[in-house]
Amino acid sequence: MSAGIKADMSKQTVTISALVLKLQDLLLEGDFKANDILKDKLSFNGSVHVQPFSLRKLATDMNIELPEMSDADTLKQVELKSEISGSTTNVNLTNLAVTLDDSNLTGQFAVNNFSKPALNFKLKLDQIDVDRYLPPVKEKSQDKVSEEKANNSAEPVKEEKLPLEPLRQINAKGTIDIGKMKATDITSENIHITIDASNGLVKLTPMSANLYQGQYKGNVILDARTDSLKLSLNEKISNIRVEKLLEDMSGEAKISGTASANAKLTGEGATVSQIKQTLNGDGGFSFTDGALKGINIAEIIRKAKAALKGEKLASTDTPVQTDFSSLTGTFTAKNGVINNQDLAMKSPLLRLDGAGTANLSNENIDYNLKVAIVGTSKGQGGKELEELKGLTIPVKIAGTFSNPKPTVDLENLIKDKAKQEIKSKAEEKLKEKLGDDLGGLLGGALGGSSKSTDGNASSESSTEDAPTEDKNVEDALKDKLKKLF
Template sequence: MNKYLKWSLIASGTFVALILLAILIVPRVVDVNSYRPQIEHQVSKATGRPFVLGGELDLSVFPWMGLTLSNLTLGSPEGFDQKEFITIKRFEVRVKVLPLFSRTIQVKKFVVDTPQIFLVKNTTGGTNWDMGQAQPPTPKQQPADKNTPAGEKAGALPFKALFVDEFAIQNGRIHYRDLGLKVTKEISNVTLTLEDLNLEDPIKIKFSAIADGHPLSLNGLVGPIGKEPGRGMIPLDITLKALDEITMKVKGGINDPITTPGFDLDLELSDFSPRKLLTALGNSTPILTADPRVLEHLQLNLHLKGDPGAVTVSNGTLILDDSTLTFSARAKDFSKPDLGVDMVVDKINLDRYLPPEQPPGSPVGTAKSPAEPSATARAKIDYSPLRELAINATLKIGSLVAKKAQLHEVQMTIKGKNGRFNLDPLSLDLYQGTIVSRADLDVTTDTPRVNLTVNAEKIASGALVADVLEKKIIQGQLDSTVGITLAGDTPGAIKKSLNGKGNLKFTDGAIIGIDIPGMVRNAKASFGLGERSTTQPRTDFAELILPFTVTNGLVDITGTALNSPLLRVTAKGTTDLAAETLNIRVEPKFVSTLKGQGDTKERSGLMVPVLITGTLDKPKFSPDLKSMVQSILPDEEALKSLVKDGKIDKEAIQKTGEDVKQLFKGFLPLKGNKE
């Protein structure tokens, strides 16, 4: 027995000695560089592009199995002026041999030195990184290996442990050119190092690069990745820094990235200046805003969780200058997006972020607006994405300034799917009153349609108009109901499609800029026929009612009435919204004395029609002299009898009624008349 054991040990020792001798002798006897042509041929055959091993191959076997390659070049396909696709100055890997027998991989060094990638897109859209569309055949499912150790899961790593002392990519470079757009981008000084690379401990990551001249870095911990990489939760705790302005922290984990990938992350974007960021990006045009102090602070925090089927955002907080936005969101079924959003804004002044107003007389301010493009010239809007969308979103704003209007407690909810959406409600408080509105949008066809209702109560119209238009036009409490429909997606089409009706009611106010009592009392001055008054014209009222109907963009205001203890005014006519023209006739009637408006005379029943013409931007006011004369002297012969040889017959006028006397006093003063 001892004899057999002795010979067995001798045989085993001899076998091990022969293996060690072969390991030491083979690298010195075999010229590995003689295999370079075969290696180059096989790589070229597999990739379909030239491959060159420009430097020497260095192979070691014991105690470290090592391979060193230098000056590797993988070329671009034919047809590209950039001949190189990938170049590597030096590649080195060293793995300890003996631990391999126990299925443990110990890597002493894995270094890629000066890798360069040249990406080119030519003028026809072709790219040099396209490896072709041919795919290798899908391997057939193999039956489970009966020799698989008990307790080892299918798909597990073929080794038990992994340890890497040095993993580094040094001096990397990525160069991109788009010949069609004439765009060039470059990422240089790419450096990546991994420390403590193993399966059971967190891996330290250090990455840095220069992107188009701007620094970029990423540092942190990833893992442990576990003995089944790609399965289970992989923790993350990394910090990204860019452009010396942005710092973003990401903490959480990625779950089952191979089988059913998902993520659960906290994101924190530290406070930075968007203005400075754009400057760092090389934006030569400064950002011009009405308030130059905005866009100086932006900060974001949120929790992000998702998988291939859905993504949710919770605990979101966005701080922009003086405004704070809290939000949450969800999205699922990405082929037909189903979105849910909830946002709350404490306060925001949108006017501060608009371009600054041009000074009066500037070329930009006086330039004519370009004509609306024709239907054939204008690109057709594709509404199919909206037909695929489902949404349920709410927005609340505590304080909002828009177009100088000051709004409070703004609330809106939008819901819809299959191309039909409704905004219900849209409510807000403004100028001591409230507005409650509802809108329905239908994009099931290529012509969008909107149904809109608006109800306003107790709005101080004077302050609202003064803030928005910076003009004093009207005063009084406004109550209104409006219901209209419209169709189209251009201003012209929308104006022509307007249909509906509404009613505006102003109480205890005044029309600023029109002096209807003065038009009667001093008609020549009021209509520019005589010396004007130095006081600002206005017409006070107890009630102003403006009912209207809209038919294909033509607004009819028949039934409009202004009432006060001293004055009654009715109006009728139309406004063409498409042409922006006015054609309105106003008929005032005094029912009592005009005390308080500069008159002490009794004027009962005197009618002075007023015509309003022109455009919405420049309305014109003039007396309807023809109608006024015809109402008092319907007989043309009677009028001729009062004027003889171009002169007024005073005696004939004295024999007429009071209305005729007042008419001639107002416009054709009698000789000796001191009024």
């Protein structure tokens, strides 16, 4: 350590210039001035510069074990510069500039009330890959997977409670803007987060980001003031390329296209499962120019049609997916069950309407769809469905999120269609058989008798002949029906 120190007791000031502190490879330089040094409310100001150093090497030299990270090359470049001021109860960093490997943080940061620290900040980060600093993801061995399956088939393992105490310890207020971030393989840009947290109530509102060619806006509130966590979400995404997002998030995408969606949800529980079971709210979604992966509705209908004819459908290399130009719907959530009653899908081949439920707790789905074949010249194998054009085909989807099982009630549909065609042809044939003769007969009965010059005679004649004429009509009808059947 070295420094130039100058004290002025009359002014109650101490000036420290050209301060140099060295610890292993850590080198700190600074200049400080302290005021009111003989009073309880001592204050200071100055500047500090921590020269670039390797935090990883410093930890090794001091026998400090760092947490395991995915990238062993992290923490090798650290530097800090800042203006500093404060007192015996607080410290303020302004014109702050921190370098951490490839990331650069700037802004201002303050800690108030050392006895119960409260943080205030306004920070900007140019970029960061959070995954580099997280523990490495270890691939499970086959034995481990088998063991987990065996455990899952046995009694369920008691779920760990959510760690609420760390949320209760946060006392912070400020904003963070991030140019680009990668976390859990999800990449986003132009991120803005506003934080207001105290006494177990954490408000992340508003938040916004650009991700996957679209936008995210949201408000999240976490209330950890009781033994269970209360969660409140009000979120919206617009024009997001959802396939890439889902692939980065989970390694698999069950749907593709451009997505817009909104949701207002609340839940409460001490575990993740309990929050799922109490999820309530509503929302809506809209996808354009995409596909449902893992299910090909047109292929399912073709197979059912072939089976009814006793035929075997030739195998194809058609992707197991249902293409669509639009897919829309709204939903309500009650106790973890998502209820959607207005699912609508359009494609060059199909029109689909549906309703059903999805249970977030056990991941079961139960959907009833009505599929209409509207085009057969193009689309997914449309030519093979020519006979079904204009029909509405019932399709039921049950099972789980990961293994949906669709079934088609095509047999009853075709029976109903055949009955309608037979009825229609019978009606046409009946009209043809009865047409001319019945028309002539009715004409004669209703208006074909000769007129009498004597009014009384005419009236008496009509009265006497009426039963005979009615019987002639009835006999003619019976005769025609016998010939028809």
